């Protein structure tokens with residue numbers, strides 16, 4: 254019996270959450286570049302775009318991308334950067350449906366659509382020269398039904414500057430079948446040390462280590478999505494060349510979940526498999542509380558010396574600067590700090606209000 258096509262059934266809650274994260278992130282990302290202070294062109298790639306809607310007419314990634322662009326109204330004065338959106342799907346019929354669907358959307362004068370019906374890797378090779386142009390900002394949405402060859406993907410990412418991506422990974426399948434030879438070509442050398450609930454984070458760490466191997470700096474984060482009433486967990490791996498991108502993605506992720514990294518309970522906010530509560534512990538330590546404790550220890554040990562150090566430490570560990578500020582506030586209350594410095598991303602990184610902690 255042949256497997257049903259993804260778009261022949263209604264999107265489930267997990268898919269809708271994935272698409273909401275995409276929308277929210279793009280609503281933050283597009284305006285950063287639209288005013289033209291940083292780049293001359295914006296490229297958005299939806300490599301496995303589908304026809305635009307599911308069977309119940311719920312909007313898929315292409316329509317969400319177009320809406321995010323439409324929402325990001327440029328200011329009246331100043332120049333507006335042109336936006337190129339590339340829609341691709343191996344299924345030509347889906348591309349034809351999408352093309353007629355988008356015909357009814359009023360196009361922003363500076364926005365152009367491009368359509369192709371190619372295999373993902375062939376499409377990537379074709380659009381690579383556009384991504385590599387000078388002064389462009391790229392956003393890549395990689396949403397396959399199966400797996401992407403990760404080493405190939407990393408080679409491609411390492412050729413790009415000013416690039417952000419969100420990539421779907423079926424983590425439960427990778428976790429279950431990783432030892433099967435056929436799977437090893439997708440994630441060579443990946444081994445898991447935790448349980449299934451840790452899989453998304455371990456996959457993200459694996460991708461980070463591969464990127465480091467190519468000396469490429471991308472800031473990564475992940476969000477794990479459990480399908481309702483099943484043990485199936487998928488993840489979104491996010492990457493950005495800039496700390497600003499990471500800050501924006503983490504704001505979206507923490508807005509979607511109390512633990513900032515999954516739509517399910519992580520046993521008291523921490524990953525279950527790594528926690529061995531001792532008999533005298535009255536409860537499992539919370540993820541955010543242990544982060545506060547880490548900040549406190551790092552500041553006391555002078556390993557974090559400025560507010561900038563603390564902001565970066567928070568973000569690369571998957572937390573928001575505001576959460577680190579809570580730790581600094583309690584240090585001040587305990588008499589360990591004289592003053593709590595500015596801690597928002599905008600003041601510290603953009604506004605360069607860097608202060609030594611004392």
Ligand SMILES: C[S@@+](CC[C@H](N)C(=O)[O-])C[C@H]1O[C@@H](n2cnc3c(N)ncnc32)[C@H](O)[C@@H]1O
Pocket residue numbers: 259260272300301302303304305306312313314315341342343344347371372373374396397398
């Ligand atoms: C998970 S769906 C993407 C859903 C889409 N983002 C949406 O919101 O509707 C994956 C899509 O990949 C397409 N596809 C399958 N194999 C492909 C390949 N090798 N290259 C490009 N697209 C492929 C399928 O036709 C399907 O529409």
